[in-house]
Amino acid sequence: MHNNKHVDIQAVAQLAQLELTEQQARDFGAQLERVLEAFAALDAVNVEGVEPTTHPVPLPCPRRADEVTPSMARERLLDAAPARDEASFVVPRVISG
Amino acid sequence: MAVRDEIGAALAALASGEAVLGDALDGCAEQIEARAADLGVFISVDLDGARARAAELIERDATRLADALPLCGVPVAVKDNMTLPGLPTTCGSRMLEGWQPPYEATIVERLRAAGALVVGKTNMDEFAMGSSNENSAYGPCKNPWDPERVPGGSSGGSAAAVAARMALGALGSDTGGSIRQPAAFCGVVGLKPTYGRISRYGLVAFASSLDQPGPLARDVKSCARLYAVVGGHDRRDSTSLTHPLGDVVAAASAGEGAIDGLRVGVLSQSPVQVAPEVASGVTRATRALAEMGAELHEITLPHAEHALATYYLICTAEASSNLARYDGVRYGHRAAQANDLGALYRQSRAAFGDEVKRRILLGTFALSAGYHDDYYLRAQKVRTLIRRDFEKCFSQCDVLLLPTTPTLPFRRGEKTADPVAMYQADAFTVPASLAGLPALSMPCAVAPAAPEQGRAAPLPVGLQLIAPALEEARLFSVAGALEAALDVDVDIDIAAGGDA
Amino acid sequence: MSYEAVIGLEIHVQLGTRTKIFCGCSTAFGAPPNEHVCPVCSGQPGAMPVLNAEVVRYALRMALACGCDVRRDSRFARKNYFYPDLPKGYQVSQHEKPLAEGGAIEVLHEGERFSVRLNRIHLEEDAGKTTHDGPGHTSLVDLNRAGVPLIEIVTEPDLSDAAAAAETMRTVRGIVRALGISDGNMQEGSLRCDANVSLRPVGQRTLGTKTEIKNLNSFRFVQRALEFEIARQRALLDGGGQVVQETRLYDDARGVTLSMRSKEEAHDYRYFPEPDLPVLVIAEAELAAARAELPELPLARRQRFIDVLSLTDDEASELVRERELGDYFEAVVAALGDADAREIKRAANFIRTELLSRIDDARDAASARVAPQRLAELLALVRADRVSSKLAKTIFAKMWDNRRSAEEIARAEDLFVEQDSAAVVAEVERVLAASPEEVAQYRSGKTKIIGYFVGQVMKATRGKAPPQLVNQLLREKLAGDD
């Protein structure tokens, strides 16, 4: 199934917002390919008609009443931020929309 | 043979006036001051806080409290991925260096309400990703039995703290074996409960469908005492189970009677090679159970050989999403010189260590367009097959007995170069994680020092018991009986282990 | 070549619950930045979501109102992407197994009724807000909106023109207001949509390449953006070019849509089931309860007003525009007792002119200074010919100002119809005597001039003379009396 074990590591890193040096890209890329190779036996498992397990112990999603509970003190929230102004978190300017 | 119960003994001494509240803490503080820094057990130590809390309890009449509070004056250590206001929660990462959590984890809240004294936050593999505690940004934690060796991971600090008597109990978290494997490597008892038994509210997520907090202690009954306090339903965790825990503390001292007629499943075939010391330790335990009247059944888990691949694809996929929040905007590390948003993200997230990056990359890949069905989805389906394997087993037997780890504690640096070899350390622990089943690791033997084989010190061997969902009490009763029968001497010669 | 447009909408509706979807923070609009934020909705490490029960109730109401199939085991999923207003790095949404599928929205546009089929309705959380005016080339992030509950309504591509798309949005607003699940306010962002649009040659079945216009937040923008985009695509195709599949933004100042391609990285949302939230199970009893509390939808009400109450299309349309206005009207009709068609129409017109001119928003009918009961009392006086329709308006104005009853005002200000016919006869005779020329004109055949006499009589009696009687007397006197 996974004939092509080559991974475009930089594309994956881009999705994950990780920056890789060329050396890292080579190392991580090779390791990732090794791991996937070691996992290739999974291809042989017959999973036809098998439902995926998304929650190990099935139970219905609980719900809470629609009642307001106190929010955080804003100072506490913003003080933890590496960059803030009076009332907001600050990030480098985002170009449009 | 008397049932081991260190925490119970400390509570009794307090209630009878034999000891005063704070004695147990003094003993632990002594060990912490002597060896914690060398061994790298803690990321933050808070003896002052523990003493202040002890003083508060004394003021409220210590002897009376000893009857009312189930962990009154008991020093405990908490893994550094659980939020506890007043101390930083780092998860072993530079990313969260100095982060002061704005709220308290349910489990920490329950520990403290029960009168426990938190002595510090223990070292761990970064974001709980690792099996050796070598992936901590704050330096490795060492195995108290032999400081050249790893304590296991990711709850290595919690296991080491208990083994080295720096606390009477500890909380760890287990995703694919992160409580059981270090418990085995450090010669202590560790429980990974049924998924959903202990609240994850305030446990920093690694892989949400697998993560489960759990207790570690030096004996089975003490472990049950911790579990009885932190376990149970919590409305703040939507995956929390509502079923009552049962009297697990009593179960831990049920004695041999619990074994008579017990159907014990043992694997007819191991998915990985097992070291001879481990194999003989497990065999010894199997024999002891048979002598107490257990029926042995050979069982198979046909899909166990795929458990590692399944586990690593699922846990990394979930981790890639759980760790997306570390972006340098609201808390944690932020790169100083980022002048656009992409740079802010990428440069800030450079603070993750290599193993974390590796796993984020693997998980991102496993979920990405074109690969999702072949990797992530396929793994989730194989997970179902593994669950069914267990269901079938448990129609034939009451508990499964297998090694916790394939090897004795390995040397630091031995496996760091090869992620695949490192992942093998979890071969026996991940199946129960995938199925959400309760599993307990306990010492079953001590391999003596063997200088000719490169073993400078004796090393503990762990065995693992797995039960059907919600059957923690059964685990405790079997483990309690086995502990008494095996009578393993897990007291480390602290002086000898000191300066290796 | 002639083309037809194919339009589908992804409509986001903020649900009007008190608290956010997964935490107890308030959803109140307009608070200072970051006031309504907690560990859960700011994505603090270790915090976990707990679903708001009211969100499910509201969403079920919408699903049932649109005739959707409600899934008994829907799932939450994570949609992964990085943006500063998305605190966890993923949005909790629904993907493979949404709450509801199928169904349709009935729309009335330019006198024609059509249905826009729905693909799905799912639950999700809103993101925070990023504003781009921070000091020193920065953007500011406010998380008050992060975690506010949304339903996303995805339509099938059943629309073919911009005005109909805008009308669909208006219809959705009407429905969510009627259901009481959202204020549907586009200015405040509680209703917004993305529009997918493509062109294909008339008669062709396969769809052309589409573009997606993001975040349209007024009815006018929906219409204008689509008009522009359809024209743009047509010009491209006519010129032999090709439409590029991309995301576009509408710039109202320039009236154009602009490509966002430059800043958009290839999106790969890596959806997977949200492990922190188990399966959302909907029980039969819950569905039945939701069905039982469904109110009548605006279009059905409109039809009933036409069929049962004999209103015209226009009258009915206006009165069902807001639930509160329709309720007001129905309360007046009910209080009037067994009113006939003429009286019902009188009530409708009174509300459309007198009431609506006095309130800013038709929803304020619910708290109007003149309650429906009071208006009915006034209209009852008209019905009994005790007050003229003209004076009824005067009385209504006074009721509005001083909140007294119609009866009290009419009595205090002497506005009842003159019941003494001798007095009216005298007045008619006086007017005729004073206007010999006009009388002569009438008798020479210019009978239309009777209006003049009526006016004079009414003026002299301050509108209190019964018009029918005045007419009758005038005709008698002008015809018979030489």
Ligand SMILES: [Mg+2]
């Ligand atoms: Mg959406």
Ligand SMILES: [Zn+2]
């Ligand atoms: Zn909140």
